[in-house]
Amino acid sequence: MNKVRVLIVDDSAVVRRTMTEVLSSDPGIEVIGTAADPFVAADRIREQVPDVITLDIEMPRMDGLTFLQKIMSQHPIPVVICSSLAEEGAQSTLRALEYGAVDIIAKPRLGTKRFLEESSVALCEAVKAASKARLKPHAPARAVEPKLTADAILSRATSAMVETTEKVVVIGASTGGTEALRELLEALPPDTPGIVIVQHMPEVFTRAFASRLDSICQISVKEAETNDSVLRGRALIAPGNHHLLLKRSGARYFVEIKDGPLVCRHRPSVDVLFRSAARYAGANAVGVILTGMGDDGARGMQEMKEAGAATIAQDEATCVVFGMPNEAIKRGAVDTVLPLPAIPVAILKQAR
Numbered sequence: 001m002n003k004v005r006v007l008i009v010d011d012s013a014v015v016r017r018t019m020t021e022v023l024s025s026d027p028g029i030e031v032i033g034t035a036a037d038p039f040v041a042a043d044r045i046r047e048q049v050p051d052v053i054t055l056d057i058e059m060p061r062m063d064g065l066t067f068l069q070k071i072m073s074q075h076p077i078p079v080v081i082c083s084s085l086a087e088e089g090a091q092s093t094l095r096a097l098e099y100g101a102v103d104i105i106a107k108p109r110l111g112t113k114r115f116l117e118e119s120s121v122a123l124c125e126a127v128k129a130a131s132k133a134r135l136k137p138h139a140p141a142r143a144v145e146p147k148l149t150a151d152a153i154l155s156r157a158t159s160a161m162v163e164t165t166e167k168v169v170v171i172g173a174s175t176g177g178t179e180a181l182r183e184l185l186e187a188l189p190p191d192t193p194g195i196v197i198v199q200h201m202p203e204v205f206t207r208a209f210a211s212r213l214d215s216i217c218q219i220s221v222k223e224a225e226t227n228d229s230v231l232r233g234r235a236l237i238a239p240g241n242h243h244l245l246l247k248r249s250g251a252r253y254f255v256e257i258k259d260g261p262l263v264c265r266h267r268p269s270v271d272v273l274f275r276s277a278a279r280y281a282g283a284n285a286v287g288v289i290l291t292g293m294g295d296d297g298a299r300g301m302q303e304m305k306e307a308g309a310a311t312i313a314q315d316e317a318t319c320v321v322f323g324m325p326n327e328a329i330k331r332g333a334v335d336t337v338l339p340l341p342a343i344p345v346a347i348l349k350q351a352r
Contacts, residue, residue, distance in 0.1 A: 003030040004131040007050040009041045009067075010034075010082065010107075011059045018108050019054065019082070019123065026124040036060075038067035045075070052130045054082045054123075055101070057092055065096055072100040078130035082107050082123075083202075090208035097178045102130040102320065104178075106202040121265055122202075129175040129293035133320045167193040167284050167351040168230055168253050170246060170277045172270030172300075174200040174292025176320025178209060180340055181290070185217045185235060187344035192219055193286075193351045194230035196238075196246055196255060196277075198268045200292065203240030210237045226257045238268035245276040246285075253281065264296035270324070274300025283308030286350045288343060289334070291319040295327035302333035310350040311335045312343060 006029060008019050016034040023029045032048055035041035037059050044050075053071070057064040064081070071077055079101045083093045093104055105126045108119040169192075173181055177199050185195075201209060206223050213221040213235070222228075224236035224244055230253035238244035243263070245256045263269035270289070274297055277285040287304045289297045291314055305311050311334050313325035318340040328334050338346055 001028065003028055004128055005030050005032045005048070005051045006127055007032060007041060007044055007053045008034040009038065009053060009059070009064075010056040011036050012056075015056070015082075015107055022108055022120045022123055023127060025120070026128075029124060029127060038062040038064070038070075041067070045077075049075070050077065052127050053077055053079045054127065055079050055096075056107075057081065057083055057089060057096065065092060065099065068096055068099050068101060072135075076100070076135045078102045078133045078135060080105060080126050080130050083205075090205050091212070093205060094178070094208055094212055100135065102126075102133045102135075103175050104201060104205055118262060118267075121262065125265060125293070126175070129321055129323070132293060132323070133175060136320070165284060166232075166251070166253070167286060168246065168277070168281050169193055169195040169286045169288065169347055169351065170273055170281075170304075171195060171197045171288040171290065172273060172292075172297040172324065173198070173290035174266075174270075174294065174296065174321075174324060176291035180314065180318075180320075182213060182216070183340060184288075184290075184344055185213055185219060185221065187341075188217070188219055188347070190218045190233045192348065193232055194253060195219070195235035196224070196230060196244065196273060197235055198238045198244055198270045198273045200266050200268070200296075201240050203242070206237055206240040213237075224255050224257060227254055229254050238273070241267055243268050243272045245272060246280055247276065248280040264294065266294075266296050270297030271300040274304050278303040278307040278309065281309070285309040286347055287311045288313075288347065289325050289328050290314045290340075291321055292324035293321045294323050297324050298327035298331050298333060301328045302331050305333050305335065312346055312350075313337050314343065315339050 033044045081096045081104045103126045210223040221235045243258045313334040316322040
């Protein structure tokens with residue numbers, strides 16, 4: 001088995017050493033070098049081209065975003081952004097995904113044994129997923145008119161939830177999912193059935209991600225909180241490092257945030273969301289599984305299909321990594337396989 005060759009770029013010697021130890025502990029990964037800044041990294045790349053680069057955003061001499069843009073324009077290589085859990089840096093880190101980075105992970109830090117173990121799992125999984133990523137040219141984001149509608153003053157009516165046949169859409173995504181979700185949600189109209197989303201992403205970044213989507217989509221988007229109602233025209237995104245469950249009380253769907261162990265090596269887990277949708281929404285649910293490595297969501301989607309839900313998977317050609325959709329397809333859990341641009345129309349058709 002060929003090992004995934006990784007170059008670590010970070011200005012902290014402690015972080016470079018810790019990440020080297022973590023990545024080298026995985027038999028499928030080889031750290032071929034480290035660099036304290038992008039200029040040193042460029043020299044390392046000329047000596048030996050890595051399969052994956054882990055990149056910090058805040059660095060001396062040249063910031064990570066500028067270096068990322070140069071990589072993607074001159075010699076595209078899968079890049080995983082390795083960032084501190086800092087609210088003020090979240091927006092810059094999310095811009096890295098728009099510029100072509102494959103994934104975001106939290107920097108491993110010394111702390112509890114559980115945190116170090118779980119962050120090690122996330123780091124190794126992200127690097128291996130990035131090595132399989134299909135890099136695509138990134139078009140600049142289209143300009144979007146501000147949401148100057150009555151919704152700015154009046155909250156949306158919730159009378160639609162009186163009907164017990166109200167549909168609910170649950171979506172799971174991982175590597176490459178942030179841009180896939182942006183494209184999908186941007187295409188949905190304001191009266192879209194309520195949506196609940198799990199995107200594998202560290203805490204802090206999910207709030208910034210939801211805020212970014214809310215500013216460019218016709219529907220509203222927010223980071224989910226316990227007891228948030230699932231309403232037409234709104235998408236709720238699982239907060240990083242917490243599981244998200246769909247629940248129901250009478251005709252009302254709502255969500256619950258829960259701690260707990262990693263499920264399918266992730267927290268939040270798509271399987272947890274999908275299983276709760278099978279239990280509480282049944283045939284009223286529409287399940288969508290998007291790009292990502294691994295099998296998170298496959299078992300849960302199978303349960304959804306058995307409960308009568310409509311199930312949709314993104315096709316291989318439009319996935320950055322065709323792992324999660326493929327695992328669901330192989331289990332016989334998927335009704336329809338579609339390219340990403342066709343999924344919004346399919347969701348609306350199933351929800352009618």
